[in-house]
Structure formats: C-alpha cells, structure tokens
Amino acid sequence: MARAAALLSPAHWVATIFHCFYILVQHVIIWLFKPPPPPGPDYPKHPKGRIAVIGAGLTGVSSAAHAIAHGFDVVIYEQGDSIGGIWAHVNKTSGLQLNSLLYRFHPGVLWSCTFPHRDEILKEIRRIWKEYQLEPRTRFNTPVTSVSRVEGTGARLHEDPSGSQSRWLVNDGADGEFDAVIVTVGTCGEPMRVKFPGMPSADDPQASDEEREEKHKGGEDGEVYEGEIVHSSELDGSQLDGKRVVVIGSGASGVEAVETALAKGASGTVMIARQDKWIIPRNTLLDTFIAAQPFGREMPLSFVWERVIAWWNYRAAPQLVPVRLGLFESTPVVNDAFVRLVGEGRCRYVRGEVERFARRGVRVKVRGREERPGEGREVEEFGADVVVLATGFKKPQISFFKDDLFPEGYDRPNLYLQNFSTEDWSVLMTNSAYQNAIGTVGHFHIGIYTRILLTFLMDPDARPTPKDMKLWVDVIRFVKRGARGGALGFFTYMELTIWLLLFHIFRLDRLRWMFFIMQGWGVYPAEYKV
Numbered sequence: 297m298a299r300a301a302a303l304l305s306p307a308h309w310v311a312t313i314f315h316c317f318y319i320l321v322q323h324v325i326i327w328l329f330k331p332p333p334p335p336g337p338d339y340p341k342h343p344k345g346r347i348a349v350i351g352a353g354l355t356g357v358s359s360a361a362h363a364i365a366h367g368f369d370v371v372i373y374e375q376g377d378s379i380g381g382i383w384a385h386v387n388k389t390s391g392l393q394l395n396s397l398l399y400r401f402h403p404g405v406l407w408s409c410t411f412p413h414r415d416e417i418l419k420e421i422r423r424i425w426k427e428y429q430l431e432p433r434t435r436f437n438t439p440v441t442s443v444s445r446v447e448g449t450g451a452r453l454h455e456d457p458s459g460s461q462s463r464w465l466v467n468d469g470a471d472g473e474f475d476a477v478i479v480t481v482g483t484c485g486e487p488m489r490v491k492f493p494g495m496p497s498a499d500d501p502q503a504s505d506e507e508r509e510e511k512h513k514g515g516e517d518g519e520v521y522e523g524e525i526v527h528s529s530e531l532d533g534s535q536l537d538g539k540r541v542v543v544i545g546s547g548a549s550g551v552e553a554v555e556t557a558l559a560k561g562a563s564g565t566v567m568i569a570r571q572d573k574w575i576i577p578r579n580t581l582l583d584t585f586i587a588a589q590p591f592g593r594e595m596p597l598s599f600v601w602e603r604v605i606a607w608w609n610y611r612a613a614p615q616l617v618p619v620r621l622g623l624f625e626s627t628p629v630v631n632d633a634f635v636r637l638v639g640e641g642r643c644r645y646v647r648g649e650v651e652r653f654a655r656r657g658v659r660v661k662v663r664g665r666e667e668r669p670g671e672g673r674e675v676e677e678f679g680a681d682v683v684v685l686a687t688g689f690k691k692p693q694i695s696f697f698k699d700d701l702f703p704e705g706y707d708r709p710n711l712y713l714q715n716f717s718t719e720d721w722s723v724l725m726t727n728s729a730y731q732n733a734i735g736t737v738g739h740f741h742i743g744i745y746t747r748i749l750l751t752f753l754m755d756p757d758a759r760p761t762p763k764d765m766k767l768w769v770d771v772i773r774f775v776k777r778g779a780r781g782g783a784l785g786f787f788t789y790m791e792l793t794i795w796l797l798l799f800h801i802f803r804l805d806r807l808r809w810m811f812f813i814m815q816g817w818g819v820y821p822a823e824y825k826v
Contacts, residue, residue, distance in 0.1 A: 333361075340823060343367060347474060385487075392417070400739055479728050487685075542678050546569035572618035572621055594779075646678070694728070706769060710784050733788065747812060747816060
C-alpha cells in the first residue's frame with residue numbers, strides 16, 4: 297500500500313519526468329557533438345600525425361579519444377596498472393560536486409543521474425576508452441622518464457613556426473617519434489600525508505631510522521597518538537561506527553570525509569580548518585551563474601554574490617562564512633549538507649593550526665573567526681579515536697621534459713591559454729597547470745584544447761610563435777594585476793571561454809577552424825566511413 301502511494305505521489309512523477317528530460321538532453325548532446333570512433337583497432341590506417349598522451353586519467357582518455365576520432369594516432373602512457381587517474385584512488389562514496397551536465401568530459405558520456413559516484417564515473421571513462429580503440433594503445437606500468445626533442449627539429453620555432461615543428465621522443469623513443477605531447481598528469485598525485493609531532497611513524501617505509509625513533513617518542517612531550525590515522529582517500533575500509541573522528545583539512549576532501557564518517561556511524565566529528573573555504577550549494581543554475589563571472593578575480597560587486605551564498609547556504613551556521621577570503625579567490629567547495637551538519641552539532645568546526653598529536657587526540661592552537669592563520673593562542677585538545685588527514689595530494693612533477701619548455705615566469709600556471717608551453721605549441725598541459733577556479737576540470741574544454749592542438753598540426757599558418765604566446769600571458773597579467781594568487785592562479789569558466797573565443801577573433805585566419813575547435817565539427821576521416 298505504501299509503495300503504491302509512493303508511486304502515485306506528485307513528487308515521484310516530477311522526479312520521473314525530470315529524469316527522462318535529463319536523459320533526453322544528454323542524447324541530444326551526444327547526437328550533436330560526439331565524434332565518430334574508429335571502426336576498429338587498426339584505424340586510422342593513414343594518420344594525420346602521432347600524439348603521445350601522458351596519463352590515463354579522465355583527461356588523458358578524453359584527449360586521446362578526441363585525437364583518434366579526428367584521424368590522429370595516439371599512444372597513452374600510464375604509470376599505474378589501470379585507467380581513471382585520481383578517480384581510481386578515491387573512496388567509492390566520492391562523487392561529483394557539480395551537476396553531471398557540467399561534467400561531460402567527452403561528448404559521448406551518458407550519466408544515469410545528476411550526481412554520479414566514483415564507480416559510475418570510472419565506468420564511463422572505461423567505456424570511452426574501449427569505444428575509441430584506446431585499449432591497445434595504452435602502455436600500463438610505464439612511467440615516463442624522459443621526453444625530448446628529436447635532434448634538429450623545432451630549431452626555427454621562434455622565427456617561423458609555420459615552417460618549423462618539433463618532434464618528440466618519449467622514453468628514448470621506445471614507440472617512435474611523435475608530433476605532439478599532451479600531458480594529462482593532473483594536479484593530484486600521491487596522497488599528501490602531512491606529519492605532525494606525536495604521530496606514530498615507526499611503520500613509515502620512507503622514514504629514516506632516526507626519524508622513526510624520534511617520531512615514536514612523540515617529541516619533547518613524549519606522547520604518541522594511540523588511535524588510527526588515515527588519509528581522506530582511504531576511508532572505504534575504516535571502521536568508524538561509534539568513534540570520535542577528527543578531520544584535519546577544510547577543503548572538498550575534508551567536507552566529504554565528515555559526511556562519510558557520519559554516514560559510517562561516527563559518534564561525532566571535528567574539522568580542523570587552517571583556512572576557511574567558501575561552500576556553495578549544489579544548484580546547477582546558481583553554480584553556472586557564479587562560473588559565468590567573466591573577470592576571474594574579486595571585483596567591487598563580488599560582495600553581492602557572497603551575500604547571496606551566505607543567505608542561501610549558511611543560514612544553519614552563519615559563523616562559517618569566510619571573513620578574509622573572497623568568493624573569486626579560491627576554488628569553492630560545492631556541498632549542500634556540511635553547513636547543516638555543523639548547525640546540528642554533528643560536526644564541530646574549529647579554526648586553528650595543529651600543534652601536535654597527543655596520546656588520545658589532537659592539540660590545536662584555536663583562533664577566532666577574525667584572526668589570521670597563525671594568530672591563535674589558546675591550545676585545546678580534541679579527543680579522537682580516528683584522525684583523517686584531508687591534506688590533499690602531491691602535485692605531479694613534469695621533470696621528464698629534457699628541454700627548457702617552462703622558463704622562469706612562464707611555468708605552470710603561467711602558460712599560453714593556461715595550458716600550452718610558451719616555448720613550443722606542440723606541448724599541451726590540459727588540466728595539469730590548474731590551481732584554482734570556479735567551474736569544472738571535466739567538461740568541454742578538454743576537447744577544445746585537444747582540437748586547438750590538432751589545428752596547429754594541420755594548419756601551419758595557425759601556429760603561434762613563442763613571442764606571441766608569452767605576450768598573451770603578459771597581457772593577462774596586466775589585465776588581472778593585483779589578483780590574489782596571480783593572474784592565472786584563479787579563473788572562472790566564463791573567463792576561459794572568453795580566452796578561447798578571442799583565440800579566433802585576434803587571428804582571423806583561424807576563424808575557418810572555429811566550428812571544428814569549439815564544436816568538433818568538420819574534420820572526420822573518410823576511412824572511418826566503412
């Protein structure tokens with residue numbers, strides 16, 4: 297009876313209609329923008345060029361799929377034994393923060409719901425990988441140790457980019473020469489495990505004997521924490537029922553750790569926040585409007601958006617609203633539940649710095665809302681059975697490049713269009729130079745950047761000189777001078793879209809490629825039509 301009533305309820309029918317409409321919209325996008333995959337693993341038989349893709353995460357698989365769809369052969373290098381990148385190393389409860397319509401990393405993606413979790417995201421990555429014949433082109437367990445120019449190539453890039461092109465060798469040429477390199481190592485590498493006094497580390501394989509002995513003593517106070525310590529990406533196997541959990545870190549992984557701990561039955565949680573983060577709601581329309589701010593920095597009227605967010609998302613706990621951070625200065629957390637959990641008393645939010653671990657908890661220099669990091673004086677100990685290190689991930693290194701492609705002042709994130717080396721247009725760093733933004737790393741820009749690279753390969757006249765690329769960076773610096781974190785340390789999705797449009801407008805000879813670059817239309821290999 298109850299089941300029948302639920303099926304007949306207006307809410308059920310509204311949800312069903314919305315779901316059908318949501319699936320229909322995705323099918324329209326697929327019909328309009330999905331490029332045809334190669335008909336078999338032997339295609340393309342006559343490639344327009346060869347591209348090396350470093351990293352088999354979401355961005356790498358998407359970039360390779362776009363390249364092969366338009367007639368270029370690819371080889372993907374992956375240091376691990378599976379695809380998926382960071383999504384293969386997070387908790388199964390991890391999911392999209394933004395609506396999945398804003399996370400279409402490839403036009404062929406078909407989501408089942410608005411906020412899919414890890415397993416569905418990995419499933420879609422694998423499906424695109426297989427459909428575009430990338431499986432036989434992927435080299436697993438193959439770390440990239442060197443990327444170098446073929447001797448004698450690219451010698452005249454500064455004077456005549458249309459008549460000069462670099463060719464590349466990966467790992468000393470094990471797979472032959474490449475016309476371009478796409479680096480998709482991302483910004484999240486191995487888990488970052490910040491060490492504090494009093495943490496037991498006798499079992500740390502990277503610690504020296506002296507460090508193990510000193511850490512196990514617990515420092516001057518002679519205390520060693522006796523509970524469990526886990527990284528926020530390792531919560532799947534943790535038993536948290538009835539336990540007190542302290543989360544160190546206030547970013548997205550910290551917020552998710554609090555939700556996961558409470559869902560697993562934790563008796564209570566404490567978040568230690570060294571810096572406040574803006575938390576915006578999971579509302580597609582509102583999030584899109586925020587990402588549509590075209591300036592990519594704090595502006596005189598930014599306070600209007602901040603007040604809207606404070607009214608919308610912070611009513612349960614207004615004390616969480618950041619005081620010293622603007623909305624357009626750092627990547628916000630997208631979450632609907634965390635502020636409510638703090639308001640209900642299920643999570644205690646503490647501003648401060650961890651002083652040390654004690655035997656049964658964590659000691660923190662607590663500071664007030666108006667105080668800056670490091671100004672806390674009062675020390676308070678928070679009991680903890682489990683401590684979660686939501687301290688992020690190490691930034692992947694790109695030391696495998698043997699040529700000087702990122703000179704001082706033009707290294708990450710200060711690149712041409714925020715993703716191309718200013719020294720050589722044939723090196724693309726999609727999602728590997730990102731620092732902070734309002735938008736998404738998994739959307740249509742992956743295909744657009746790949747197609748810009750393909751355009752450079754197909755049309756020598758469209759290529760920029762190193763001087764032009766550096767000038768672009770310098771102009772952005774001038775326009776955004778004084779921006780917190782640097783001119784390219786933060787951007788919005790609208791700002792990125794403006795960059796891409798001006799890429800065509802300022803070089804009218806590129807206009808004929810506009811529909812190919814922006815929509816993916818017009819360049820399909822004839823041999824795929826079998």
